[in-house]
Amino acid sequence: MRRRPTFLDTGLPKLSTDQAASLIQPFFVDEIWNAVRCCDGGKASGPDGFTISFFKMYWDSFKPLLVSLMEEFHRSGEISKGCNASFVALIPKKSDP
Known part of the structure; x- marks a missing residue:
């Protein structure tokens, strides 16, 4: 039997x-765009090699795909494993650390 803490x-x-009900509402396209728009576009690229700046620049092309992805997440509660992948590279700031 699984035990859960009580609070x-x-x-x-x-x-x-009303606040609790708003947390389970489907995503609006404007909400998705605002989340993308607010991200720093110059950071390191993701596993696919694209930065957020790329997605911002070509938002009109990617919008249907990203909206579909978010709708599927809302419906199933799951995100594809590949969407949450990241790579970390340690780059020394000094030569011969």
Whole structure:
């Protein structure tokens, strides 16, 4: 049997019914665009080799794909394993560290 912790009267603020309901609403295209737009585009590329700047520049082409991806996530609650992959490279700032 799986045991879960209980949090009885922790004194933490609680969500209102409306706030809780808003967390399970489908994503709006504007919300997805705002999330992409707010990301720093100059950071390192993802596993596919593309930076966020690339997706921003070609948003009109990628919008249907990203919206479909988010709709599938909302429906199933799962994201494809490849979407969350990342690579970390340690680059020394000094020669011969």
